[in-house]
């Protein structure tokens with residue numbers, strides 16, 4: 001049965017503002033510098049009681065429904081449950097939280113610590129929500145984490161606080177789960193640009209906007225566990241947002257990058273769901289041109305120690321010999337020929353690893369690219385956006401930061417190069433070994449030739465000298481000059 005849910009009214013917004021102001025101090029708004037030197041402002045709702053912004057909506061909703069005197073129930077991926085439990089305790093109301101068995105251990109543990117009436121049910125957020133709705137039919141008030149006028153009114157209070165903290169032209173950037181926060185931000189934006197950021201692994205909201213209807217989508221595992229799940233039938237949030245906000249989406253590798261950046265460069269513990277806005281700025285998926293100022297709501301800090309540890313431990317695992325052979329085997333199983341280029345290509349030619357490699361460069365026939373993408377996607381590799389990305393040149397990365405730099409080319413029937421990265425047919429004749437296993441690579445003469453088309457970096461000198469010494473390949477002038485000196 002579809003619940004009838006009213007839109008938030010101006011009176012709801014005003015009441016929520018009063019309740020939230022009575023219980024919570026405004027969270028700090030801090031200026032940071034992005035790696036490209038541009039500023040961004042982070043609104044630290046990760047410091048709220050319960051560890052996320054969710055206490056705003058929970059306080060507003062619990063206080064609005066308390067007058068009816070009925071017990072309340074909610075379903076949650078964890079954070080709303082925590083906010084709800086805190087709000088219920090402050091306001092002296094009986095509350096039940098339903099979460100899935102698969103909820104983040106950090107959130108389950110925090111809920112248990114709070115001593116809320118907790119029901120652990122089902123294997124996904126969707127299961128937990130269905131169960132809570134069924135239980136609510138027995139006379140409890142169901143307080144949705146996102147599909148509720150008072151919850152939305154409560155979430156809107158962050159934007160009202162920002163308006164008092166920073167003037168000028170603003171772009172408000174928030175994560176999207178059920179879209180309650182995004183709908184709230186649209187309502188409170190007061191003319192500011194609004195951007196919602198989704199985890200690509202869980203595209204329920206963007207799909208609802210694109211189709212103009214709520215449809216069930218598959219949800220993949222994601223670091224942004226708080227954003228994962230489908231939308232309750234009849235959810236009001238897509239309608240409130242449609243045409244009034246931009247929607248971006250970020251990959252797992254981009255979320256992991258943002259979590260590392262926030263921890264190591266900004267001193268902030270932020271869960272994946274709370275980091276998607278920063279991920280969108282770091283990856284360039286969202287651009288904010290001055291004088292507008294990007295303001296990102298950092299929505300939560302509830303990340304399991306093991307997850308945070310794994311993300312932090314892998315800033316750049318690099319590509320080991322084992323990684324490379326595993327990928328060559330995988331592509332071989334799919335009948336996709338690749339030639340190793342870059343640092344690994346040189347080391348394969350030399351038959352030994354001379355230094356650690358941050359990534360793996362491969363050349364591939366352009367016609368094989370769709371199958372290559374599919375085979376690697378099944379291993380968790382997704383495209384990482386780069387300023388120089390093109391159909392011929394792109395980077396695939398996994399959540400741990402392994403990177404594959406793909407270069408594709410097209411030959412005509414005669415075997416002449418006609419499009420893409422300029423690999424002459426003769427350049428695709430190299431063979432080398434990694435850990436004694438034969439692999440195809442770019443031929444040594446061509447590696448040397450390619451590396452004389454730009455100002456050499458230190459590692460280019462090392463690679464070209466090694467190829468010269470091993471294979472007797474003549475040194476191009478720029479290399480010969482340095483070689484004579486050394």
Ligand SMILES: Cc1ncc(COP(=O)(O)O)c(C=O)c1O
Nearest residue numbers: 079177178179180181226299300
């Ligand atoms: C940390 C965090 N950020 C953002 C969201 C998204 O909020 P909404 O469901 O209102 O879109 C959630 C939802 O649980 C969350 O836990």
